[in-house]
Amino acid sequence: PRDAPWWRTAVVYQIYIRSFRDSTGTGTGDLGGVLERLPYLRRLGVDAIWLSPFYPSPQHDHGYDVADYEGVDPRFGDLDLMRQVINHAHALGLRVMIDIVPNHCSTDHPWFRAALAAAPESPERALFHFADGRGPDGTEPPNNWRSIFGGSSWARTTTADGTPGQYYLHSFAPEQADFNWADPRVGDYFESILRFWLDLGVDGFRIDVAHGLHKQPGLPDDPQAALDETTGDPVNSAAWNRPEVHDVWRRWRKLTDAYEERDGRARVLVGEIGVLDPRQVALYQRPDELHQSFLFEFLRTDWDATAFHDVIRRGMNAVTASGSAVSWVLNNHDMPRVVTRYAGGEPGGGPGDVGLGERRARAALLMMLALPGSVYLYQGEELGLAEVVDLPVSALQDPMFHRSAGARRGRDGCRVPLPWQADTPSYGFTSASAAWLPQPRWFSSYGADEQQRRGASTLHLYRAALALRSAVPDFRHGELVWHRPPDSPDGVVSFRRGRLLCTVNCGPAPVPAPEAAALLLSSTEDLEEGKQPPHSAAWWLV
Numbered sequence: 001p002r003d004a005p006w007w008r009t010a011v012v013y014q015i016y017i018r019s020f021r022d023s024t025g026t027g028t029g030d031l032g033g034v035l036e037r038l039p040y041l042r043r044l045g046v047d048a049i050w051l052s053p054f055y056p057s058p059q060h061d062h063g064y065d066v067a068d069y070e071g072v073d074p075r076f077g078d079l080d081l082m083r084q085v086i087n088h089a090h091a092l093g094l095r096v097m098i099d100i101v102p103n104h105c106s107t108d109h110p111w112f113r114a115a116l117a118a119a120p121e122s123p124e125r126a127l128f129h130f131a132d133g134r135g136p137d138g139t140e141p142p143n144n145w146r147s148i149f150g151g152s153s154w155a156r157t158t159t160a161d162g163t164p165g166q167y168y169l170h171s172f173a174p175e176q177a178d179f180n181w182a183d184p185r186v187g188d189y190f191e192s193i194l195r196f197w198l199d200l201g202v203d204g205f206r207i208d209v210a211h212g213l214h215k216q217p218g219l220p221d222d223p224q225a226a227l228d229e230t231t232g233d234p235v236n237s238a239a240w241n242r243p244e245v246h247d248v249w250r251r252w253r254k255l256t257d258a259y260e261e262r263d264g265r266a267r268v269l270v271g272e273i274g275v276l277d278p279r280q281v282a283l284y285q286r287p288d289e290l291h292q293s294f295l296f297e298f299l300r301t302d303w304d305a306t307a308f309h310d311v312i313r314r315g316m317n318a319v320t321a322s323g324s325a326v327s328w329v330l331n332n333h334d335m336p337r338v339v340t341r342y343a344g345g346e347p348g349g350g351p352g353d354v355g356l357g358e359r360r361a362r363a364a365l366l367m368m369l370a371l372p373g374s375v376y377l378y379q380g381e382e383l384g385l386a387e388v389v390d391l392p393v394s395a396l397q398d399p400m401f402h403r404s405a406g407a408r409r410g411r412d413g414c415r416v417p418l419p420w421q422a423d424t425p426s427y428g429f430t431s432a433s434a435a436w437l438p439q440p441r442w443f444s445s446y447g448a449d450e451q452q453r454r455g456a457s458t459l460h461l462y463r464a465a466l467a468l469r470s471a472v473p474d475f476r477h478g479e480l481v482w483h484r485p486p487d488s489p490d491g492v493v494s495f496r497r498g499r500l501l502c503t504v505n506c507g508p509a510p511v512p513a514p515e516a517a518a519l520l521l522s523s524t525e526d527l528e529e530g531k532q533p534p535h536s537a538a539w540w541l542v
């Protein structure tokens, strides 16, 4: 429909603030850096930004451990600076989405501090999941649940006289205590937080672990205690993806709908649903619940035509049944960068051929941008950055690495501060002597300013693609029609959207270019007359 709300087809740029741009010389990125680079993002051609958590936090999980939901951590700025970011972004035509973390809070949050000081069975403790240990001396955790970052989901408290006390539940790090969503005070609290930020002018929320929040009453043992083969996360139907959580999203949707009715500005709720089956994900994405959720199955797909076909069709079938649209994503702050995933190296091991990876990632971008729905980009992908796979172990900060005793390398490699300029010590990220994570030498050829000068750079490809996507209405309104059988043996994905034709050659050999079609954009320079090279994508006007 022509009057579809902005978010249905938006391109949203994820800003991981601490690694975006440092304006104060501390070595850590901040909101001043965001404000300074809004024109860069405008020029890139995105429609909205999503800001990773900036709330006051002890930073045990880089801000996903929130101590105050209505403030700004002094290391990132203050509320006034946040207002400036929102207003300046709006003045440039960019919407602003913020991250919200309702499953858990920091153990520094006043509610948790009060709960620690209060007695078992007190109303303060009822806001979280406190329980006595099992076994003769209560030295066993209350159940067998496992934390996403490794180890038990339970941490033991110490009472005022120094003796061990009750346990509390933490699905992630021990510094992140899970709220008890069965207590109505939690829901009321989050409603007032949402109002606070909506009143400040934000256009939407990215909801952290939106399949979490509610736990099965009684917190029963997980009978299988299995890990998901793909994600490595514990699958535990008593802790995740509970039916009760849908009541939360219905309440949040009523609230954003009410704001919309009042001022006519569409708001968006996008869920981070850590469930891979798109049919499960689609249950959250309904006219009376979340507007969007990331299709993580797409992000998990390898460079393969048949696999792309399958995931695109599965995702679209699941989501369009509820009248909604898919949110495509290739990168975020939790996953190894796509350039490295497509580089053909050992999974989780060597870097592979990053040149090949970048070539494929550029092609995947054109495929993703041509699909119906919205697209989420992660900072640095417009520069073609690869995962930094060789950070020294002493530099690693992710609790996932530390809690798993090194079994999982963690997510620092996609969080390395961005290169803006080739020839300065921190590649233009900070005026401090070093960025919070070490940047690799190869960043010198990936700086945004260098790419600005190079016509064939990945930055220019992103700009050209985003400009065409907003200029050609077929990208937004055209129905997806497969142009060639999904099982075609040559490894080509090709589909039409109105007059637009997108062809992706995932195979190892050149394929004939489509006939009677004018080339709009190619992901590679080496497009010969009548041939589309391997590992490339192109947009054509038919």
Ligand code: TEU
Residues within 6 Å of the ligand: 061, 064, 065, 101, 148, 172, 208, 209, 231, 232, 233, 272, 274, 333, 334, 335
């Ligand atoms: O992530 C939730 C989550 O489950 C992932 O971190 C998952 O473990 C990972 O993709 C590997 O499968 C969200 C945030 O995105 C993440 O940064 C936080 O650490 C986490 O919640 C806790 O708030």
